[in-house]
Amino acid sequence: MNQYLESYSAAINEFHRARNQAQLKVLLARLKGEPTDLLDFEEVRKRLKAQGMIERGIKQIPLNAIVGSLGRYHDFTRDFLPKQDHIKDRWARVRLAFTGLSGIPPIEVYQIGEVYFVKDGNHRVSVARQLGATHIQAYVTEVKTRIPLTPDINPESLIIKEEYLEFLEKTRLDFRYPEIDLSVSVAGQYRILLEHIEVHRYYMGIEQKREVHLEEAAADWYENYYLPIVKRISELGILRSYPNRTPTDLYLFMSEHRAELEKRLGWELRTEKAILALMDKAQNNLLERFQDFFEKIDTHLFGGKFSGGPPVGEWRHRTIAVASPSALIQDILVPIDGEEGGWFAVQQARKVAERENASLRAIHVLENHLSEPETNHLQENFENILQDSSIPHDLVILKGDIADTICDRSRYIDLVVMNVRYPPGPQPLDRLVSGFRELVQRCPRPILATPQVVSPLTRGLLAFNGSPKAQEALFLSVYFAKKWSISLTVLSVDEKESQAQKYLNIARKQLTYRQVTAEYVRRTGSVSEAILSTASAYGSDFIIVGGYGYAPLIQVLRGSVVDELLRSSPIPILICR
Missing domain, CATH: 3.40.50.12370 (Rossmann fold)
Structure with a gap:
């Protein structure tokens, strides 16, 4: 009995250390303006309009790919440090189970793309991360969505994913091009992409002297306008000068910069010249300074x-x-x-x-x-x-x-x-x-x-x-x-x-x-x-x-x-x- 109390007391101390770590991380994150909360699975499911679920059985999953929870997202930080004092008893008992003879059962998770949401086993995930584990056994249920998620997902990027879904619902580009990736890093950009497609649609209608549907215009814009520009940007290595930006970000950045230049110059700028102008903005080495x-x-x-x-x-x-x-x-x-x-x-x-x-x-x-x-x-x-x-x-x-x-x-x-x-x-x-x-x-x-x-x-x-x-x-x-x-x-x-x-x-x-x-x-x-x-x-x-x-x-x-x-x-x- 005394040995159990000593082990339990040691587990409580571990909890308090983890709790202090959580408080410090939350404070630093607030100063930096960074999110620390887990994502709410229900909110994510609704935003991405889940289309069905498939049982995938037991798998070893990476702990750092677990980004949210069903119902317990307020109890832990993004890296599963405990945020609430009232969970310390449950946390300590789970900690003891990790070293006990009975061990711990697999957790249960929902999978969307490359990330996971805990359905059952939040405390087990928290303890496992404190012990330095990198993977954990889990019963996996895959949730089907049109937009996959990656481990860097956060509340802001979730809004972007929701906007992306709305964009795909209107253009249906993902049905025609299953491997398409028009991801962006800033909210509000898909509205601008739709404007580009609408302009393209307008001129297609004039050229072909007929009504052009949005889906048809979107496909033509993607193949004959967007892809050649993004391919050229990639070939020239311009992306290397813009870390944490996507090809679609640079396409939009080039389009915006092009419009500004055309207004200043007083004439239309060819796409090739707009790409060169983007290169000029990217080249900012010490010698040029x-x-x-x-x-x-x-x-x-x-x-x-x-x-x-x-x-x-x-x-x-x-x-x-x-x-x-x-x-x-x-x-x-x-x-x-x-x-x-x-x-x-x-x-x-x-x-x-x-x-x-x-x-x-x-x-x-x-x-x-x-x-x-x-x-x-x-x-x-x-x-x-x-x-x-x-x-x-x-x-x-x-x-x-x-x-x-x-x-x-x-x-x-x-x-x-x-x-x-x-x-x-x-x-x-x-x-x-x-x-x-x-x-x-x-x-x-x-x-x-x-x-x-x-x-x-x-x-x-x-x-x-x-x-x-x-x-x-x-x-x-x-x-x-x-x-x-x-x-x-x-x-x-x-x-x-x-x-x-x-x-x-x-x-x-x-x-x-x-x-x-x-x-x-x-x-x-x-x-x-x-x-x-x-x-x-x-x-x-x-x-x-x-x-x-x-x-x-x-x-x-x-x-x-x-x-x-x-x-x-x-x-x-x-x-x-």
């Missing part, structure tokens, strides 16, 4: 004159990641100043857009407000140039710094086409104050700089010196040769003929590998003069070059071949970075 920090200092102190722009090849890597290899240029940005000579850039951009089946996005940046007649005149001239074309186009008039605005908006397009009316001057001070030099230095996209001509863009001259930016120019030369069937001449200029020949051999090897034929020219002397004379001799109608090769400050002081070409070339220059 430092780069952004120094660019802000440069903008504040020097007006952005010494910003080096994005890394070499960024546009190529980003574009290849989301675009078709046969359609790299989908959107073209054309800044227009409203002057007579400035409209050549729009005409040149039209040439490119027609070849690429691209959209043309024009902007007019001003410091002061335009009068209504001036705005109408600008819009009228723009429309006149494109009146007999099927090219999608927009003209947005906005206020701000010209270079900042162009660089910002160019992040969402593939090519900038600009008229060269004020090229960088020959002196350091001229280059320092040159807005065009700043754009070439900072712009994250290739720039087609055009004088007051419209070139057919059929004969390209690639100036190649083996530098990283020249490699980018070579990449686009290959693209134009394959896609546009342009004739290509490759020029290398160096004081040493052997070095020039080395560069030509590099270009020849890469072009031959890609089955592109070209003429190869080696020159010495002034680089800019050699480029212009070769272009004239071979009948080239545009030049393809890499961007500035020096750091911004050195480039301002020393000048650049690119600057010399901008001042002297009678044909367009494609500047690549």
Whole structure:
């Protein structure tokens, strides 16, 4: 008898230790705003509209997958620490049974998905967890629902599951796609998904000239819109930058961010560009933070004159990641100043857009407000140039710094086409104050700089010196040769003929590998003069070059071949970075 009392007293002490643990955990959870309660099985069953039960017999089940109880959910915390003093006698006797000769019978549980709810045996679960057990024997009754549960379920996520069920009841997507998973991590998102489907349904009805049922529209939206986007997000590894988020979360996040960007930009954003914008928000490493920090200092102190722009090849890597290899240029940005000579850039951009089946996005940046007649005149001239074309186009008039605005908006397009009316001057001070030099230095996209001509863009001259930016120019030369069937001449200029020949051999090897034929020219002397004379001799109608090769400050002081070409070339220059 004394031995039993001693064992019982020890069990009571264990209960009090567990009870103290429970109080501490509840307090800490309240401070963090985290739930600690067990889930009520009846509430869960009703919310998920249980469809039937199946007896599964005795199983070993993981204790950490038990998340709720039938009737006793107020007596224990989520990890089954005792919350009520009145259960200590029952708890102590169960504790003694664990070490007694008779042992303990299996508990009884309901199973929904991957989680369990105790029907009988709450105290046994509590004691087993205190003793460090990981599994326990249980009679399992499986409860059938359309929405499975996982061990991380909590009251908030239960609301989300209920909303998911309502969504599936309306769309019946789970009947057509049994493995579908549109789980989200925030309540209220399924209402937005339904709005997306309703919009999709509306346009399906217009296109097919008939009434489209919601279930049909949902299936079409899922297969042809949702899945391709989520697949691309997954392939690009964007999910890794958003821990604890689901693919559907990122689909909705991208859609919201896309709408915000479209409102700010004034034009529709392609899905590919919206995915890239999502990548931009995801990429937030330390190096990029430092780069952004120094660019802000440069903008504040020097007006952005010494910003080096994005890394070499960024546009190529980003574009290849989301675009078709046969359609790299989908959107073209054309800044227009409203002057007579400035409209050549729009005409040149039209040439490119027609070849690429691209959209043309024009902007007019001003410091002061335009009068209504001036705005109408600008819009009228723009429309006149494109009146007999099927090219999608927009003209947005906005206020701000010209270079900042162009660089910002160019992040969402593939090519900038600009008229060269004020090229960088020959002196350091001229280059320092040159807005065009700043754009070439900072712009994250290739720039087609055009004088007051419209070139057919059929004969390209690639100036190649083996530098990283020249490699980018070579990449686009290959693209134009394959896609546009342009004739290509490759020029290398160096004081040493052997070095020039080395560069030509590099270009020849890469072009031959890609089955592109070209003429190869080696020159010495002034680089800019050699480029212009070769272009004239071979009948080239545009030049393809890499961007500035020096750091911004050195480039301002020393000048650049690119600057010399901008001042002297009678044909367009494609500047690549």
